[in-house]
Amino acid sequence: MDMTNSEYVYFTVEPYRDVEFFGRLQASFNDSSDEVARKAFRYLFQITGTCTKSVSVGMRRLQDQIKRRSAVEYGVKYRHNEDPSESVLASYFSVKTLGIVVDEALKAGADVYNGAAMARRFFNHTWYLNERTINIDPMGNRIMDLCMRAFDNDSDTFRNVMYYDPTLTTLSELERIKWYTENGTQPPNEPRCGFKGDNPACAEPGPGIALVAGTAVPAVVLLLVVSLCGFWRFRREVELKDNWWLGNKADLMSPDSASNRRYSISRHTSPSYSLSTMGKDPKHFRTYRGNPVWIFKVQTLQTFFLNRSKRTILREMKLISHVNLVHLQGLLIEKETLTFMYEFCQKGSLAGLLERMTLDWEFRAGLIHDLLEGVVVIHQSLIRRHGYLSPFTCLIDQRFTLKLAEFGLYDLIKDVTTPEMSNKLSENSTITYANTEQWIAPELQAKFKTNGMKNVRNLAAIAGPEADVYAAGGLIDMVMEENLALDDAAAPPRYSLSGIRTIVEACQHYEPWRRPMADEVKRRFVLRTGARSGGFLESLVRRMEMYARRMEFAVRERTEALKAERKVCEKLLEEMLPKSIxxxxxxxxxxxxxxxxxxxxxxxxxVGFVEFVSVTSPMEVIDFLNSIFSSFDAALSTYDVYKVETISDCYMVASGLPKPNEQHAVEISRMSIHLLSIFRKRADHLRMQIKMGLHSGPCAAGVVGSKRPRYCLFGDTINTASRMASHGKPSRIHISSTTCALILHISDYVIKERGIVELKGKGKERTFWLISADEYYATKIHI
Structure with missing residues (x-):
């Protein structure tokens, strides 16, 4: 079928996601076709009914009712955590909506046997059943949300990628779709060669065209390569002649101006004047073209001459502008003096920072990541090495980002200073051999002493990238020293202290050729710490964002729980009081x-409840009443009635309130016959019977009390109805003459006169028996 052709995608409609009945669409079956199937599945999309697997409170309650009735009435028991299938739920909602429509038609006096008219009653209608919305449009079609799912090769499953909301008519992208086409974009609307492969552009070329193409294409490619090489050479020459670095002394301002006061530095002076003292000695602080800079002066023996090698170094300094490198802002060339103007790093050197501050795990790991990032950038440039890396050449800016200083400096000044000047420069600097010996590679220490060097900067002449790796290992050990003394169990979850120790040992191996490359050191360090670049402030922002996301998730989760709890409380309140109240x-x-x-x-x-209580345990009494009254409660939903209360074995229901109802007597009468049949089924084996009484008339109703409020009824109608029940007979429905007059026109039941009855507190009343028509004609009961 050519399904592995990246010019095509396929869609399959999966209305059901019940694995038990419909199976799971998958590519792997541990056979020889798995590889081809997985490749074909990359271009397969599913269209399903919904993207969410969450179940609302109402739906969960419906599922529990289905499982309970299945076990009690049909003997079908679900396994633990097994839910009813979607076909069962679909059947339920179909019958439920049909019943609602038929009930509405009956109340409207419509012909329920007219199929076309009944079907039209479904059109342009919305039902809210068990917190699920069923929406039918004016054309009679079901409006539902749709979810598109794409196949994930790694998990052999489908994942949600797009969602269509019919209410808002919006199509949302849940996850970026990964296209497995040649250029990584979605396939075209029409294949390159057409759906039938008849596009003339795809026709096989003739022999003459192939010969011309075979000759012309290599020539064009060769010409293009030559042109690119020429352009690259020309551009490189232009960049070498760029004097971006050449400074103007008039642009170098004193720090005494008011605009520079925001760059605060400590006021104790120091005789040294290297970059390692940045942030300490104010006499080297200036502003250059509005930017804060640190000046670094070098005495020269002869005039500074720019040869091709120095221009290459300056060009490289410009090209490798990186956040973890101290940038050269400019260079002033004066007689016997070179003044380097470097980017100002307000927090000084790494050595000073570690002395002044107590740093946490993430901050220390972030500094090491910045260090390794800068070393990698230098090694990948034409400068190739730093040469004398130490905590004094690692500077910290105001955002607590670590930057490497003085890279390439030796290449610019090596031929304009004498050894004596170089030694003097070293004596007036904190970058001395004694201060930096522990970060100098063993092979360089031997050459340093043999050659009689005194200026550590001269190590750049004999150092390679492996010397920087050795120094980086020492800096990792220095920065993480307090943490490395602990066990892995004391470290944060993503940190591996034993892994960091292994990195340090590998970096400081005695044999230079056995030390890893800088980018490999960085990769290992990130793997064992999860460190990220950006400095302290970025780390703090990331923490705040992470905390905000966690708080947002917690608030959302608790809000959903609160909404669910509120719905439960509202539902419980509506069970205690009428909905209008x-x-x-x-x-x-x-x-x-x-x-x-x-x-x-x-x-x-x-009848006989007092005797039943005297010979039965309290728990059994409660179970019996709960079984009877729960069955009554379930039956009330089909009638326009309101359950008022239950007191012990007494059950009280009203119709005509809180919502007025002209058919109140009819509704109560039908309900009474239904409840009587329910009681007989559930209590006949206990040889217990029930007496029921009905009366119609006026009454008053209202909420009584503020704690555990109750909706109470008041009036003589209530007293009379109670007397009708108490003066009735077992398994009979006793009704008053008032109620009898309201239901005489109904043919669902038979009314038999009982006669004159003496009611306590009421005197003599003419009463009647209410009998189900089916029961009457089946048994010919005469009273």
Whole structure:
């Protein structure tokens, strides 16, 4: 099928992601086709229904109900952490939405047997079921979010890359798509040779064209190479003649001006005048063209002459401008004096910093990373080596970034100073042999003493890159000295102290040729510490960003938990109080008592409950009541009624409040017959029966109390309904004449007159029995 051709991509629609029933789309099956399949899968994309695997509280509750009913009613038990399949959930929501639409049609008096009319009732409708939105557009199509997933060769799975939100009509990129094409971009809309391979551009060339092409192409390539070489040579000559470094003494300003006061330095003086004293002696501090600089003067025997070699060094200093190198700002050439103007590093040398401050792990590792970064840059340039690397040539700027100083200095002054001048320069500097001996490679120490050298800077004449590596190892040991004395267990998680010790030993090997290259040292150090460049301030910013991300994640996580908890609390509150009352309380309004002129009240009491309690343990009593009343609660959702309360074995329900309902008596009557059938199924084996009573009339309702508030009903209607239940008979529904008059026109049940009954506190009342029509005609009950 040519699926490994990078000019094509393929899409597959996966509506279900249930692995148990539909399997997992994968490339590897441990056979000979795995390699080809994995290559083909790189151009395969999945279209699925959603990108998220999280389950809302409502959906989790629905799944738990499905698992519970499956076990109780069908004997099907789910395994631990196993969820119902998506086909079961789809069936549930289909039947649920159908039931809602049919119920709406029945209430509207529509013909539910008209299929076309019923189908149109689904159009342009939205349902919120178990915290899941089901949205049907005006054309009758389901509006749903879509997720595109790309294949990951490393994990042999698909990962989410794009998400379409139908509500906002936006397409979001979740992760950058990695294209496995030749140029790393997405394939064109049409293959290069066309879908049928009939593009004339892809036709095989004739023999004449091939011969001309075979001759012309090498000639063009040769001409291009020659032109590039000529251009490169010309550009290099132009760069060599660039006098960017040549300074102007008029631009060198005294530090006494007000504009320079922000560059604070200590005021104790020092006779030395090397870069290692930067930040200490104010007499060497100046501003050059508005920038702070540190001047470094060298006495010369003869006039400074720029030959090609020196111009090459100056050109290289300009080209390797790097954050971890002290830049040369300019050079003043005067009679018998060269004045070098270097970038000002306010914090002084590394040696001084380690004396003044206590540094943490990350700060020390960051300094070493800066050091190795600078050494690598120097070694990769034409300068090739520093020559006398030490903590005195490692300077720290105001951002606590480490920079290497004096690289290439020896190459510029070696032929204009005498040994005596060079020795004098060394005596007035902190960069002396005694101060830097421990960072000088053994092979250089021997030559230094044999040749009678006194100026450490002259080591640059005989040093190579391996000498810098030796010095870098000593600096790593110096900076990390306090930490290296500890065990690995005392180090932060990503640090390997034994690995750092190994690096130091490798850098300071006695044989120069066995020392690793600077870039290899840097790679090993980063691997064992996770260090990054940027200095102290960047490290601090990274820490703050990391802390902010953690805080943001924690806040988001706790906010989601709070929202979920709030929904649970609101749901619990709505179970205790009517939803309209909860909304008023949530909005801060006072809840005033209301009067309802037409309501129907239901009461039920369990016959023989007192005897049952006397011979049964309290836990068994609670389990029995919970089983009965939970079944009642589940049945109420299908009727327009409101459960008021349960007191011991008494169950109280009302219709017509808190939302007025003209069919209140009908709703309560149908509910009563349903609850009676439920009780018989669950309690007949215990030989227990229930008495039910109904009465209709006016009443008042309101919230009573501030702690554990309750929605209470008041009025003679409630008392009469209670008397109807207590004066009834077991397994019968006792109704008053008022309720009977409201339901006579309903054919779902049969009403039989009981006669005149003496009600306690009410006198004589004419009452009736409410009987299910099915039960009546099946058993021919006569009362």
């Amino acid at each position: 909860v909304e008023r309380l949530r909005s801060g309004y006072a809840v005033e008592p209301e009067h309802f002129s037409r309501v129907t009240i239901f009461f039920s009491v369990i």
